[in-house]
Amino acid sequence: MDAGSRWDAICVGAGITSLAFGAQVVKRHPGARILVIDKHGVPGGYATVFRRPKAGAAFDCSLHKLSGMGEGGNLRRIFANLGLDGELGLKVPADYFEACLPGGSIRFGNGVDAFRQALQDRFPHERAGLDRFFDEVAVHGRNGYHQFQMMDGTFEPDFAQLRYAHKHLKHVTLAQALAERINDPWLREILAATGIYVGGFAEDLGYLYFLHVVYATLTQGNAYVEGASQRLSDVLARRIVAAGGQVLLGTAVRKIIGDDAGKVRGVTTAKGDFYADRVYLNAAPHYALRTLFDDQPALGPVWRKLDNLKPSRSTTTVYLTTDAAPADLGLSSTETMVFACGADASRAARAGCASDEACERAYWRDSVMEVTNYHALDPDGGRIVCLNVLDAMAHWPERRSPAYKLKKARALNVLLERLYAAKPGLRGHVVYTEVSTPRTYERFTNNTDGAGYGAMVGTDLSGHVFHHAFPIAGVHFLSAWVAGPSYEAAFGYAEMKAKQWAA
Ligand SMILES: Cc1cc2nc3c(=O)[nH]c(=O)nc-3n(C[C@H](O)[C@H](O)[C@H](O)COP(=O)(O)OP(=O)(O)OC[C@H]3O[C@@H](n4cnc5c(N)ncnc54)[C@H](O)[C@@H]3O)c2cc1C
Incomplete structure (x- = not known):
């Protein structure tokens, strides 16, 4: 084995x-040598851009808001610890989002008080329900936000609050909780809209989880990275390389190598085998278990738990x-719903x-569409706007098939028409378009069903412990599938795992 193939740790995936x-x-641990391998040609997974020089555009694949970037925010603290503040330009938007409703629009300032006040002004008859919701964000959202610090003992929770949350909030969905608190269906739709941030x-x-999302994004402040998510990924990749590690791109990991004693030994790729006693799987767990491990019988108990990970x-x-x-x-606005x-x-x-047509109507026409005005966030990226709807793989035909191409054209038309209906001044001024579908997302990341945000955090969390007591020693999971969706969750979980490095 040559020295170049032996590492302190290998990460499968450069998300x-x-x-x-x-x-x-x-x-x-400045001496640690880490090898990060990704099948893609640039580091970052979803935290990348793709460039279309003729259109003068660098499109961000995911980021529009980093949560936890205000005073006291977790991500801000981690950025400061890493000394990233000096290296990254951050833009704090003045607005949270603009809600475009059939009867007009509401603009929300960027902050929990501004959001709450604007909602109270617009929906005065819902005052009691709104107060209850925002009080729950302040108490239970805050506790959820500090989950990793709770685990390592640096955040002391109020146990009475935790008991209350466990009994009354943990087992209800966001839809159920809002229906209990708010009568107006438009207000419920507005409050739930940022569910799109977490898929x-x-x-x-889960309602309890959603409270934490609102707390993270609004109470703890948000910002955008100038140069897009790729800038952040590139800066981090350079840190790893500068310490003696490597980010090996354009290289798919084919197998995880284990030994007879049930320990991990490394990975196999087309560019050769690489060895380490710790392998961190950034790739989706369903995909990784199915394709990267040979000893399927040993993984039986893991599969049983994974079945519950939606x-x-x-x-x-x-x-x-x-x-x-x-x-x-x-x-x-930087963002419009x-x-x-x-x-x-x-x-x-x-x-x-029940049918393709019904799915298209439900996901593309009737559910909220999120519009990010990237030009307002970072004009250097180009005059870019992105339209996002949550969608499901099930109604998308195979890529490259005629039916797939037709469906893409329909999606483009429906989403553009919604944009023009909300913002008529844009009609006639869109000069370049490109559509990504659940199939595109699956192809680029190997994420199950093209999921862009890891696992769904609903009310049944039994599948989320699939990685506990993993049968092959030295294998770790490190992605939105275990951390939860968002960059902030990624950094928080990564911090917890980095603290365990010496253990
Ligand atoms: C449209 C969209 C918008 C979003 N907006 C925001 C936002 O504004 N703010 C926010 O905080 N979060 C946002 N998110 C969520 C956030 O982007 C994700 O939670 C996060 O990027 C997931 O990172 P990850 O580390 O789990 O890895 P992923 O990004 O899923 O990357 C996994 C990597 O593994 C690689 N891989 C897979 N299999 C192999 C293999 N066999 N060999 C080698 N490499 C492999 C893939 O190529 C990929 O690069 C958004 C997500 C989406 C989809």
Whole structure:
């Protein structure tokens, strides 16, 4: 075995959780040599950009808001520990989002008080329910936000609050909780809209978890990285390399190598075998277990738990550029949520997805569409706007088939028409478009069902412990599938794993 093939740890996948982990390990243990391997040609997984030079565009595949970037935010603290503040330009948007409703729009300032006040002004008859919701964000959202610190003893929770949350909040979905607190279906749809940040509709997400998402994003502040998510990924990758590690791209890991004693020994790739006593799997667990491990019988108990790990929703995205600044065409907010129906109608549409047509209606027309104005966040990336809807793989035909191409064209048309209906000034000014579907996401990341946000965090969390007591010693999981969706969760989980490095 030559020295170049022996490492202190190998990460399978260069998604943001791997990169955040590697950078934090080498900060704590400067001699650690980490090999990160990815099948893709650039590091970052979803935290990448793809460039279309003729369109003058660098499209961000995922990031539009880093949560936890305010005073006291976890991500801000981790960035400071890593000394990233000086290396990254951060943009704090003035707005949270603009809600476009059939009868007009509401603009929300960026902060929990501004959001709460604007909702109270618009829905004064829902004051009691809104107070209850925001009080729960402040108490239970805060506790959930500090989950990793709770585990390592650096955050002391109020146990009475935890007991209350366990009994009354943990086992209800966001849809159930909002229905109990709020009558107005439009207000419920607005409150649940940011479920799109974590890949779930109101009927999918656990209420307790959602409170933490609102706390992380709004109370703890948010920001965007200038240079897009790729800048962040590149900075982290450079840290790993500078410490003697390597980020090996364009190389798929084919197998995990184990020994007869039940310990991991390394990985096999087309470029040769690489050895380490710790292997961190950034790739989706269903995919990894099915394709990377030979000893399937040993994995039986893991599979039984994994059966309960539901993937988050996938996404259909329209990437577009305009021939003038979007703000000059009427799209001034950094983020806009376009609503078609109140909560009951949109949920009923999703529940009735019996045909392709019904799915298209439910996901593309009747559910919320999120519009990110990247030009307002970082004009250097180009005059870019992205349209996102949560979607499901099940109604998408195989890639490259005629039916797939037709469906992509329909998706483009439906989402663009929704944009024009909300912001008529954009019509006639969209000069470049490209569509990503759940199949695109699956192809680029190997994520189950094209899930963009790891596992769904619903009310049944039994599948989330699939990796506990993993039968092959030295194998770890390190991704949104165990950390939870979002960059902040990735960095928080990576920090916890980096602290365990010496153990
Ligand atoms: C449309 C969208 C918008 C989002 N917006 C935000 C946002 O604004 N803010 C936020 O905080 N979060 C956002 N998220 C969530 C966030 O992007 C993800 O939670 C996060 O990027 C997931 O990172 P990960 O580490 O789990 O790895 P992934 O990004 O899933 O990457 C996994 C990597 O593993 C590699 N891989 C798989 N199999 C192999 C193999 N056999 N060999 C080698 N490599 C392999 C893949 O190529 C990939 O690079 C968004 C997600 C989506 C989809």
